[in-house]
Amino acid sequence: MQTDFLYKDCTLATMEQGANNYGLIENAAFVVSAGRILWRGKMNELPAEYTKLESESLEGRLVTPALIDCHTHLVFGGNRAQEFEQRLKGASYSEISKAGGGIVSTVNATRNASDEELLNGALKRLDALISEGVGVVEIKSGYGLSIEHELRMLRVARKLATLRPVKILTTWLAAHALPPEYAGKNANRFDDYIDDVVIPGLRQAASENLVDAVDGFCENIAFSCVQIERVFAEASALGLPIKLHAEQLSDQKGALLAAKYNGLSADHLEYLAEDDVPTFAKSGAVAVMLPGAFYTLNESKQPPIESFRLHAVDMAVATDCNPGSSPISSILTAMNMACTQFSMTPEEALAGSTRCAAKALGLQNEYGEVKVGAHAELAVWDAAHPAELSYWIGASLLQKRISHQEPS
Template sequence: MHTYLYTDATLATLHKADTYGLIENGVLAISGDTIVYAGPRHGLPRDLTIQGEQSLNGRLITPGLIDCHTHLIYGGSRANEFEMRLNGVSYEEISRSGAGITSTVAATRVASDSDLLKTALKRLDRLLADGVTTVEVKSGYGLDHDTEIRILRTARQLSKERPVNIITTFLGAHAVPIGLDADEYIDSICIPTLKAAAAENLVDMVDGFCENIAFTREQIERVFKTAQKLGLPVKIHAEQLSLMGGAELACQYAALSADHLEHINDAGMDAMKAAGTVAVLLPGAYFFLKETKCPPIDGFRLRKIPIALATDSNPGSSPMTSLLLAMNMGATLFNLTPLECLQGATLHAAKALGLKGIGQLVSGARADFAIWDVSHPAELTYRIGDAPLFRRIFGGVEC
């Protein structure tokens, strides 16, 4: 097959731990939707049939960014709750009053499929403008059979409307619907809906919110046992507002990731290390809710637990649609290095979704990458409110 070259570029290959893997005056060669070479010009294999090439004049190439935790599909707005918080009402108080997630649930249930798709595409387009090529999208704003299924179908539709890889996550265990007991909801609605969604091939993985305003470990475990029987990997919202041991529970089921983690303890981190579970940090929610307890970054580093970053794009606690901004927040709020931030939005984000063959610029990887109008990868974390994207390449095709 013919090969196309991107030349005169700085490559951030991320092919080794603890380094950008920078190659100056590098060449990225693609054949179809696959990278066949990433390295210095002098190492380019001579047996390639070159179809064409493009000089990038020193621009930076990174793997396509990966947003591994979003809630893109929902109806309505929660700007009024933002105002309430600024007037002194806590996030927990808002949630317990019947607002919070349940208000978005009400708006989502009455939204048409076309409206859900239209608004989600607007949010998705903003992510794509940041060089994102893979996005995880959760359900969880339906909390009934029909709406949860509609959300997941809409998520599948996103990849038909835009050149992007969409990973779907069932988050039926997101909140307790008004008028139902938590156990009743889990057993009579959440689990049956999960089974139906899996039968329709709408689910790639399963999530749950283990928190004092959501579900207990025992309730989440019932969902995870069902996921295990269905052959679906799990991840978890855990230790965001309190320590409930959700991360430890998820690790018993070989969770791909545990997300938030501001209140995780040593036992939870030890369990994550043993299970190979990625720590997904969500600085947008930390910032928006004015939290003060940071995730234990040094504990993750000490144990060499991979750290990923994501937008947590959602209407209530992180109405953010910029992964580059999440990277900047990861540095300024959590003291991550620019290298950790880039790895967190590429290589480690891919691991958090159980994906191989993306997140690095290496031979054999899928040709999902971003070309930037900068010369060094630290620029991507350093800038605020700036998306210096030159080109986004998805499956070898310029978008």
């Protein structure tokens, strides 16, 4: 049975590390074998042994790696449209959170939703991402805030991978907020919650193979670095990589904590001090830009993009799709926002949603580049140049996905 296949007549944006100008190859072709890239290059350099393969002309279209959304909260119940209205009337994210809104309101809706409701809601958001060329998605827990409901979220996320040809990675984010049963007028029992829910729940999630990484929300309205470090120590003992919501609303030095634990990424980073960028850079962690939250919360302090460039920090771009601070299920919109809100270039934005996003998930060399040996997860676009992917807003540019990945 022949498994090799030739795609020809296209422009390839390989997005390979170290390549300039998107790694563009014009008048290109590529060969897929057993779900991997076997060869890629110019049409006139196609080896003779591949010329008689079954083939498809892509009619001059642009081909990129399948896009990767490396930071999402796709599984949740309800929505927070009313809080959107409150923010427009002047209430801050912190004020809404302290008044019982924010994450806690989604926790209540998520706990009250059935598995089927959670699955169907997440499928709609996942399908929106897939329609824009996404082939890999990270999904966090964090809206259950009890062992039972956090595990339920992860099971729903894992189920999604059996229903769509997309790779899904799951992240334990029980250290997202304090659930209402642990909050009181006299004391907020963050340490008790970590002891009772976050750490034992993580152990159970790991034992059931439900988790690929561990995250936390390190912020002045959430968990301190000292508390998050307890979670990271347990993650390390379990052999799980870490990520961190850091420096979104204030400088808590969370990015340095992520660097200390050789984290895959630190995400948000609007308040990261420029003096801390060199230390963060030495860790090799990815800085994940989440312009959707910046836009939705009407923030004004930008991440230190120039310092990231100066110190060669890889910058990923993700939707942060969630019902409160980033109700966006469009990776292309996030790429546009990364350019317009954070002054990233279109090439940086595309690298951020391909090669750098893969690194933020520990998938470098497997996804995010069109190179020999990588998975043949690609996107074919009705576009002449890759800058168009960040330029158009709300356009349906995807012609099709090339996916050699079947549902689990």
